[in-house]
Structures are given as structure tokens and as C-alpha cells.
Amino acid sequence: MKELLQKFSEIETPFYWYDLNVLDKTLQALKEANRKNYHVHYALKANNNAPVLARIKDAGLGIDCVSGNEVKHALENGFEPSQVVLAGVGKTDKEIEYAIDQGIFSFNVESIEELEVINKIASSKGKKPNISFRINPAIDAGTHRKITTGSKENKFGISDEELFRSVDQIKSMESIRFIGVHYHIGSQITDIGRFKNLCVRINEIQSGLVERGIELPHLNVGGGLGIDYLDPDTKSIPDFEAYFNTFTENLQLLPDQELHFELGRSIVGQCGSLITKVLYQKESGATKFLIVDAGMTDLMRPALYDAEHMAQNLSSESSNMVTYDLVGPVCESSDIFNKGIVLPESKRGDLIAIRSAGAYGETMKNAYNLRELAKAYYSE
Ligand code: LLP
Numbered sequence: 001m002k003e004l005l006q007k008f009s010e011i012e013t014p015f016y017w018y019d020l021n022v023l024d025k026t027l028q029a030l031k032e033a034n035r036k037n038y039h040v041h042y043a044l045k046a047n048n049n050a051p052v053l054a055r056i057k058d059a060g061l062g063i064d065c066v067s068g069n070e071v072k073h074a075l076e077n078g079f080e081p082s083q084v085v086l087a088g089v090g091k092t093d094k095e096i097e098y099a100i101d102q103g104i105f106s107f108n109v110e111s112i113e114e115l116e117v118i119n120k121i122a123s124s125k126g127k128k129p130n131i132s133f134r135i136n137p138a139i140d141a142g143t144h145r146k147i148t149t150g151s152k153e154n155k156f157g158i159s160d161e162e163l164f165r166s167v168d169q170i171k172s173m174e175s176i177r178f179i180g181v182h183y184h185i186g187s188q189i190t191d192i193g194r195f196k197n198l199c200v201r202i203n204e205i206q207s208g209l210v211e212r213g214i215e216l217p218h219l220n221v222g223g224g225l226g227i228d229y230l231d232p233d234t235k236s237i238p239d240f241e242a243y244f245n246t247f248t249e250n251l252q253l254l255p256d257q258e259l260h261f262e263l264g265r266s267i268v269g270q271c272g273s274l275i276t277k278v279l280y281q282k283e284s285g286a287t288k289f290l291i292v293d294a295g296m297t298d299l300m301r302p303a304l305y306d307a308e309h310m311a312q313n314l315s316s317e318s319s320n321m322v323t324y325d326l327v328g329p330v331c332e333s334s335d336i337f338n339k340g341i342v343l344p345e346s347k348r349g350d351l352i353a354i355r356s357a358g359a360y361g362e363t364m365k366n367a368y369n370l371r372e373l374a375k376a377y378y379s380e
Contacts, residue, residue, distance in 0.1 A: 005314055008351055014276040014294035016362055016376045017353075023052065023271040026237055027059040030267065033240035036248060036259070041085050043223050043264030044070045046359040051378050052268060053077040062105070064223070064262040068095035071102060081105070085220070085262070087134065087182070089155050096121050099129075106130040108182040108220065110157055112166050115173065123175035132182040132220055133170075135160055137201040141186030141224065142194050144305045150185030150198075157183070160205045167212045178214065180257075181205070184222025187265060192242050195224075199250035210254070220260035221247060227269040230310055232355040238266040265359035272358025274299050274374070275314075278350045279329065288324050290346055295328025296335045298374045299357055300364045303334040310355045311338055318345040326352070330369055 008017070034040065041062040044053075048070070054077070062083035063074045074084055086099050087108035096118055099107065109115050109131050122129050136157035139150045149156045163181075170178055185198055198221065209216060225243050228235035243266075253259060276294035283289070301307035311326055322345050328335040337354055346352070365373055 001314075005351065008275055008314070011275075011377060012375075013351070014274060014292075014298050014374045016298075016357065016374055017273045017275050017379075018049070018052065018358065018376060019271050019273075019379045020051065020055065021379060022236055023055055023268065023358075026267055026270065027055060027061075029237045030240050030263075031059060033244050036244070038244065038247075039258060039260040041083070041260060041262045042267055043262050044074055045363055046264030047268040047272070047361070048073055048363055049376055050077060052271075052358075053079075056267065061267075062260075064264075068092070068098045071095075071099055071104060075102065085132075085182075085260070087184075087262075093117065093121065097125075100125060100127050104129070106132050106179060106218070108132050108134045110134045112158065112162070112169065115170065115176065119173040119175045128175050128177050130179045131176045132180045132218060133158065133163055133178070134182040134184070135163060135205060137183055137185065137198060137205065139185050139194070139197055139201055141189050142191050143186045143188050143224075143226070144307075146305050147187040148185070149187075150183065160208060163205075164208055164212060167209075167214060180216045180218030180220065181209070182220040182222065184262065185224060187224050188226040189224040190226035190228075192239075192246050195221075195243065195246045196250050199247060203250075203252045206252070206254070216254060216257060218258050218260060219251075219253065220262065221251075223262040223264050223266070225263060225266040227265055227356060227359075229308055229356045232270050232310055236270045240266070267359075269356050269359035272356075272361055274354040274357045274361060276352050276354065278346050278348055278352060280348060281324075281346070288322060290324040290326050290343070290352075292326065292328060292337070292352055294337075294354065294374065295330035295369075295371065296332060297330055297366050297368045297371045298328075299337070299354060299361050300366075301357075301360060302337050303332070309337065309357060311341055311343065312353045312355065313343045313346050313350050314353055315350040316344040316346050320345040322346070330371070 041064040066088045084104040134157035276292040296303040326338040
């Protein structure tokens with residue numbers, strides 16, 4: 001720890017720190033738990049840093065993208081087009097053209113109108129891309145409302161009823177190859193029972209499609225497995241065993257049907273921390289503010305989703321524990337990391353680590369208030 005603190009003190013704060021050893025262990029655990037060799041596509045939106053991607057690629061994972069630029073980034077980082085799936089409710093013509101030209105594995109299509117556009121563009125190019133339909137299963141993922149995607153009021157996917165009604169129309173499109181269905185009910189799901197509910201719905205919908213003469217060689221169940229934000233040290237590796245077992249035990253796969261997953265947070269969440277320095281402290285009534293140099297521009301999750309990330313004072317050796325509101329410098333009242341967090345007595349210059357920031361940390365950073373963008377550093 002002393003050595004690390006010395007190293008950290010030489011880097012300009014705030015910065016992201018990635019422990020690649022944690023990432024390696026997570027990838028190893030994922031591999032061991034995936035006994036059936038299901039296809040796992042890493043959700044690039046969680047973290048797109050080159051050293052992180054290199055390890056994920058070496059572990060043999062495919063990639064899940066949500067924009068043309070993400071597809072480009074994945075290919076530039078060594079992933080094969082055949083490993084790429086492309087989702088998103090609002091794919092532009094330019095993105096569709098680019099992905100068709102690259103020959104990606106599959107489009108996860110979110111509306112009939114989008115399918116018509118893909119069919120038309122593919123036809124003009126004399127191509128026949130693979131497509132999977134994203135179905136909104138109307139299931140409650142039991143997570144924060146802003147990261148729930150599989151309920152009726154969400155913009156994602158289409159209902160199974162609409163898909164059933166559209167079967168003939170889909171079959172008549174000659175420039176697409178319908179290879180399966182796709183689901184993703186939400187993110188940071190910690191109750192495994194929610195995935196069991198998803199399996200039950202998938203089985204129902206799948207038999208409806210088979211009855212209507214649709215072949216489904218691929219089934220993609222998305223991602224969403226949560227991590228333990230409050231205990232990143234002892235719970236650094238998510239329970240991939242329980243996760244995969246839930247699908248193995250509850251899904252009725254068709255003969256030779258391939259099962260695909262799209263995991264993001266559970267792979268990269270625990271390997272990253274945001275390292276920041278205490279600038280000032282002040283009191284207002286009973287509240288003691290600890291003002292640090294990182295803010296919501298570096299890590300948006302607390303401001304956007306009321307997310308809690310564990311914070312640690314790396315420098316203080318005080319045994320006096322104090323309750324603080326840990327806040328950033330941005331001119332917004334929502335620029336708060338933790339309300340009422342208990343830390344050893346802290347002072348100007350102390351280094352604070354905001355943990356579990358490897359997923360949806362850097363990829364969501366921005367330069368509001370014309371702030372500098374935090375840089376990334378790695379353990380090796
Ligand atoms: N597949 C699809 C279609 C998705 O939309 C997502 C995430 C994933 C897979 C990966 O989900 P994961 O395994 O990482 O939960 N910014 C939010 C999370 C947004 C997730 C968006 N979609 C946060 O910081 O919590």
C-alpha cells in the first residue's frame with residue numbers, strides 16, 4: 001500500500017487507476033464458471049480503454065456495441081467483425097451501412113421500421129446481414145429505474161405480440177437473415193431470481209415463435225449482472241457460477257441453439273478506482289463537507305442514479321472517525337459522491353479512492369465546467 005501511495009502521490013489528480021490483476025482474476029472466474037462455453041460478448045460501453053480490451057480479447061470474449069464508433073473502436077482493438085453484435089434503438093443509416101460493410105456477426109434490431117431500413121440498405125449493397133430481434137419481455141429487473149430496460153414503459157425492443165404479428169412481414173424481407181432473439185432487462189441486477197423470471201418469459205416467447213415456423217439458432221439474453229459496490233475487496237468477483245447456472249437450469253434451449261450473453265459491469269466494474277485529492281473542508285450546520293478535486297464530470301453515477309460507491313481515505317492514519325459529505329467541485333448541487341460517509345479524519349492533500357469505478361466511469365466522463373478529463377493509469 002505504501003508503494004502504491006508513493007506512486008499515486010506523483011500523479012496529477014483526479015485520475016483513474018486500474019488494477020489489471022483484479023481484471024485478470026475476474027476473467028479467469030468468468031471462464032471457469034462458463035462450463036457450457038456460452039458466447040459472452042463484452043459490453044464495450046462499460047469501459048473502452050485499450051489495455052482493458054486487450055485482456056478481454058485475449059480471454060476470447062466477443063464484443064457488444066451500441067454505435068458505429070464502438071464497432072470501429074472494437075475492430076481497431078483487434079476484435080474480429082464476426083465477434084461483434086450491434087444494438088441500439090436509434091441506429092443511423094450511416095452506422096447501419098458501416099456495420100454491414102464490416103460484416104459484423106449480428107444486428108440486435110429494436111423495431112420493425114429499423115428492420116425495414118436495414119433490409120433496404122443491405123439490398124442496395126447486395127448483402128444479407130444477420131439480425132436478431134430485441135424483445136421487451138415486460139419484466140421488472142428490480143434495479144434503479146434509470147437502468148431498467150425490460151419494462152413496458154421503456155423504449156427498448158418490441159413486444160412479443162408485435163413480433164408474432166410481424167412474422168410474415170419479416171419472412172418476406174429478402175436481404176436479412178433472421179437468426180434469433182435478444183433480450184436485456186436492465187443493469188446492476190443483484191437479485192438472481194430476476195434472471196430466472198427472464199428465463200421463464202423467454203421459454204414462453206420462444207415456443208410462440210417456434211409454433212409460427214421461425215427458426216432460432218441464436219438466443220441472446222443480454223447482460224445486467226450486478227456487482228457489490230459496498231464491499232469491493234471481499235466481493236471483488238461477481239457470482240458468475242450462480243448467474244450461468246440460472247440460465248442453464250431454467251432455459252429450455254432448442255436443439256443446437258447457441259446461447260449468447262452481453263456482460264459489461266460484472267467484468268470491469270471492480271478493477272477501476274477514481275483517485276482524488278482532498279482540497280478543502282467546511283461545515284454547514286451539522287454537516288461536514290469534504291471537498292475533493294474529482295466531481296460528477298469524472299464519475300457521473302452518484303449524480304445520475306444516486307449510486308453509492310465505497311470511498312476510502314488512502315492517506316489518513318487517524319483513528320478518529322468522522323462523518324462527512326464527500327463532494328466534488330462542480331457547480332451543481334448533485335455533485336455529491338457520498339452523503340454521511342464515515343472516514344478517518346481527513347485533511348487537505350489526503351488521497352481518496354472512490355472504488356468500483358471501472359464500469360460506466362470513464363466512458364461517461366465529460367468536460368462540463370471546462371474541466372480536464374481524468375486520465376487512466378494501470379497497475380502494469
Ligand atoms: N446489453 C445491452 C443491450 C445493454 O444495453 C447493456 C447496458 C449491456 C448489455 C451491459 O449491461 P451490464 O452487464 O453492464 O449491466 N450507465 C449505467 C448502466 C447503463 C447500462 C446500459 N446498458 C450505470 O452506470 O449504471
